[in-house]
Amino acid sequence: xxxxxxKRMLIGLGIAAAPALALxxxxxxxxxxxxxxxxxxxxxxxxxxxxxxxxxxKLVACGDRGIVITSIDNxxxxxxxxxxxxxxxxxxxxxxxxxxxxxxHDGVILTTTDGGLxxxxxxxxxxxxxxxxxxxxxxxxxAQVAAEAxxxxxxxxxxxxxxxxxxxxxxxxxxxxxxxxxxxxxxxxxxxxxxYAVGAYGQLLKTTDxxxxxxxxxxxxxxxxxxxxxxxxxxxxxxxxxxxxQGRVYxxxxxxxxxxxxxxxxxxxxxGAIAMKQxxxxxxxxxxxxxxxxxxxxxxxxxxxxxxxxxxxSLVGAVVTPAGYLVLTDQVGRIxxxxxxxxxxxxxxxxxxxxxxxxxxxxxxxxxxxPGKGGVKVVDFAKQAK
Numbered sequence: 001x002x003x004x005x006x007k008r009m010l011i012g013l014g015i016a017a018a019p020a021l022a023l024x025x026x027x028x029x030x031x032x033x034x035x036x037x038x039x040x041x042x043x044x045x046x047x048x049x050x051x052x053x054x055x056x057x058k059l060v061a062c063g064d065r066g067i068v069i070t071s072i073d074n075x076x077x078x079x080x081x082x083x084x085x086x087x088x089x090x091x092x093x094x095x096x097x098x099x100x101x102x103x104x105h106d107g108v109i110l111t112t113t114d115g116g117l118x119x120x121x122x123x124x125x126x127x128x129x130x131x132x133x134x135x136x137x138x139x140x141x142x143a144q145v146a147a148e149a150x151x152x153x154x155x156x157x158x159x160x161x162x163x164x165x166x167x168x169x170x171x172x173x174x175x176x177x178x179x180x181x182x183x184x185x186x187x188x189x190x191x192x193x194x195x196y197a198v199g200a201y202g203q204l205l206k207t208t209d210x211x212x213x214x215x216x217x218x219x220x221x222x223x224x225x226x227x228x229x230x231x232x233x234x235x236x237x238x239x240x241x242x243x244x245x246q247g248r249v250y251x252x253x254x255x256x257x258x259x260x261x262x263x264x265x266x267x268x269x270x271x272g273a274i275a276m277k278q279x280x281x282x283x284x285x286x287x288x289x290x291x292x293x294x295x296x297x298x299x300x301x302x303x304x305x306x307x308x309x310x311x312x313x314s315l316v317g318a319v320v321t322p323a324g325y326l327v328l329t330d331q332v333g334r335i336x337x338x339x340x341x342x343x344x345x346x347x348x349x350x351x352x353x354x355x356x357x358x359x360x361x362x363x364x365x366x367x368x369x370x371p372g373k374g375g376v377k378v379v380d381f382a383k384q385a386k
Contacts, residue, residue, distance in 0.1 A: 038066030038083040045078035049371035052360045056097025060116040062089035070116045075378035082118045093189040103184035122211040125180020131216035136172040140165040164224035186231040198229035231272045243270035264304045274318040286342045288315040317359025329359040
């Protein structure tokens with residue numbers, strides 16, 4: 001099963017899961033899954049998990065039907081969390097051992113302050129629709145003023161931009177009529193106050209107050225096609241990187257205030273990115289995705305280098321271990337490792353997992369956790385390395 005099927009299953013699951021859950025609870029089909037708490041499932045730990053992370057010494061995973069599970073014994077046992085929604089949840093990240101966020105279908109953003117045992121909703125697609133529509137309208141009106149004022153030699157380009165902006169506004173308006181249907185696909189957390197979220201149809205959000213207010217900042221990127229943003233990453237120096245459809249990569253050096261397009265030349269899907277520092281202090285950025293494609297960007301260069309991953313399966317997760325190794329996994333659980341910050345990779349192990357959707361590394365316990373079909377599989381990375 002390709003990752004596009006899995007993560008786009010996101011849309012299918014979001015549509016299909018709500019009626020099924022409503023029937024199970026004796027509710028009407030019109031019941032909003034954003035207002036239905038996740039049911040307590042006896043086999044919660046074996047459901048489809050789409051994201052996993054560590055918060056202190058705790059593993060936290062999220063997935064189908066609003067289910068969130070936590071483990072304090074490296075995945076030996078799991079406890080289901082209290083979650084106020086029943087939509088599919090796609091990604092989870094923590095700022096520290098207590099504070100974390102989850103993003104999911106219908107534009108939902110959840111937060112916890114107790115290590116993941118209890119979650120509350122901060123935002124959903126209704127509010128995102130309002131912000132995106134206002135931003136699209138503003139972009140269209142600005143383009144119209146520019147087109148009217150453009151000199152003859154610039155008229156064609158200004159008119160084309162106006163046409164693109166008008167189409168974007170119309171598409172955004174049409175999407176909003178369907179309600180909060182756009183999924184958020186990934187989140188990156190800088191600290192307890194600042195976090196970013198991305199998703200389908202060009203969603204790009206930021207908070208600087210711990211999620212009390214989430215602001216749409218996607219207008220800073222010209223995405224007139226409303227392409228999906230599949231993932232993002234960042235660094236503590238203010239760099240934020242967004243990757244998505246058609247090999248698109250965008251980088252901000254100023255906390256999302258402005259953006260630079262970094263074309264990879266690749267037209268397929270990118271499902272993740274990871275940023276590192278070399279020994280000399282220069283930046284290294286890797287973007288990875290469909291059918292094992294990896295692209296590497298070093299320092300101030302804007303020229304990507306494609307790297308052989310050795311895999312033809314879609315790559316779905318990456319981490320840097322405490323020892324400095326770069327570890328990636330593909331959708332069938334094959335783990336590849338780089339000891340030279342992404343210049344070369346070797347196959348490290350095969351976990352024989354059914355379907356893998358991500359990867360997290362629990363440093364203190366040296367465990368690799370692979371969320372996916374059937375829950376979370378935990379592998380002793382250090383033991384395998386000996």
